[in-house]
Amino acid sequence: MQKKRTTLKDIARATGVHVSTVSRALDPTERKSITPEVVAKIQAAAERLDYRPNRIAFGLRTNRTMTVGVVIPDITNPIFPPILRGIESVLEPLGYASIIVNTDSEREREIRLLEVLRDRGVDGVIHAAVLRSDPSIAKAAQDGLSVVTLNRRVENSNIPYVINDEDMGICEMLRHLTKLGHRRIAHLAGPQDLSTGQLRLAAFRNAAERMSIEIDPQLIVTAIRFDEDEGARCTRDLLTSGHDFTAVLCANDRLALGCIDVLRENGLDCPSDISVSGFNDMPFLQLARPRLTTVRIQQYDAGITAASILLRLMNAGADDDIPLETVLPVELLERESTGPVAAQRR
Amino acid sequence: MQKKRTTLKDIARATGVHVSTVSRALDPTERKSITPEVVAKIQAAAERLDYRPNRIAFGLRTNRTMTVGVVIPDITNPIFPPILRGIESVLEPLGYASIIVNTDSEREREIRLLEVLRDRGVDGVIHAAVLRSDPSIAKAAQDGLSVVTLNRRVENSNIPYVINDEDMGICEMLRHLTKLGHRRIAHLAGPQDLSTGQLRLAAFRNAAERMSIEIDPQLIVTAIRFDEDEGARCTRDLLTSGHDFTAVLCANDRLALGCIDVLRENGLDCPSDISVSGFNDMPFLQLARPRLTTVRIQQYDAGITAASILLRLMNAGADDDIPLETVLPVELLERESTGPVAAQRR
């Protein structure tokens, strides 16, 4: 590895004081108990010798690694990079580094990777991939690890969580579609073992009930992954089922993209024949045509918020009052994939 | 932090042997010097007490953190997530964790983040964001840090590098365009302070020369960022310059997307009026219409390759022969954005 780094001992030798004095002189909170001039001398020496504290030794002694773990399903899902940048933007300036792990939404992987993070002694974890019931993360939190979940809460726990106002998003989208005259509205639901999939389906049902829209159970079809292929498959199922519909509210953008493709294959134009809506407003969505009507969720800000809460959690004593729930607002984006219901369908 | 983890000392106490014996019994390479039955006893105890080695202490003693740094320009650029997954796929099973940092292509940030990584004692670095001249990474390598660069080489150094065969990609693209009858071919070059920007421009010039295609210097216009806005701006410059061209070979996909937009604004259809090509085949590119003719570079595999080389570098003695250069093949993808040159232009 590197040639040889200068240590506290080197500085002690160079200045003729004890290593503990050097340590104190270099620590802003302890510095006050040291004569200013020897502090100056030590700092000068530290500067001259290009001293860099050894974080490993620090970590061993203090049990603080200045490292946090970030657990996500898959970094290649474009909604996560902005979240990570948001997290980084608050943690990195404070000297924290983050270790990012991808669970691929597999329970075993998630458990194992959480172990890995704990073994490495991370000071806290931001978890954006909790499954619906997740004992491992709950146990970790109970053992005293600082944890914040993102996009999802762990039920029956006091783990703080940051979520987007998905209910509101689904609700506004539904209102938008009804305003355009749609009544027979299908829902492409996401995987029900995933946070968002389940939440959005529930939100859809609730909103429909509140708005007194009758939902044909046959018009709700569930994807097993959040991707274009599943959006396509579900849409085919919908079409072959023979049930009539004029709009498809999809649980995320990728499902919507797959949906539109299959509609087109079947000679149905979006939006003039059938309206389709997405969710997330994921990056690069603007490449698609027609431009997708969707719900924008805050990605960067969600990262910032989660990281800020984690910080408070890690530093604060139990006295501090950390908000258990943070709900970030969403925004309806009306674009081209939704339009007034066609005069007559079929 | 966690309640209390069991340490070697706990196991020693439980089994009645010395802590050093425990250490050896648990280390596969040292195990042979211990009686099999005491090994068994110790392993049983370790199992029972749920022993997990403390990586921090290990790191302090051995100066190996089992951590690597990955330096990229920006994780929100979709070509990087697959690279990261590739890296992870080889490093994670071996017990390595990676710390990912984003430089935003800013020299100061890069230098600072490299410091951060060195401070944390990473065992090695995969650097996918080196600038054209980069003393900091060269110095780090000289100090004994294991370094592999990705997508770019540090000149005059023996730092191993993994690159895509960009020359070949540009060359094949040019050949493709000429085969379609294009002669007046413009180039939207990338930022010249960035690896890829400069390389691809050079490749373009070389290929043109080799194929005896005369390139009008006025038809080469340089972007200052690799994004759609710059692609748009450059295309406007090209159009207002009044120089004639029938195809635009862009240094990356995003420039090409911006280019096509501006052509469309000006009533020019791609590809029937003007052909446009990209580079990278970035994720989600398939959303765009017309589907872009581009050059696919290997992303996941590049990550795998770089990580494998880094591994050899970290573990091997100087005796090992590590390949200095690895060039990954690229692939021309003919899609819809390029076509035969129009009968007459303007």
Add this chain to the structure above:
DNA sequence: CGCCAATGTGCAATCGTTTGCATATTCAGT
């Protein structure tokens, strides 16, 4: 039966910090 080598285990130092406690010095108050 004795000696030496081989083998298995223990001892203790070490990695670079932090930090409670002891000690040495200074200084003010009376």
Add this chain to the structure above:
DNA sequence: ACTGAATATGCAAACGATTGCACATTGGCG
């Protein structure tokens, strides 16, 4: 000037592992 704090520094023990070396035990061989 003497006492008593207050203040500044040093000492040494941690943190949890690895590892060179010393030592003890065993067994083989002459």
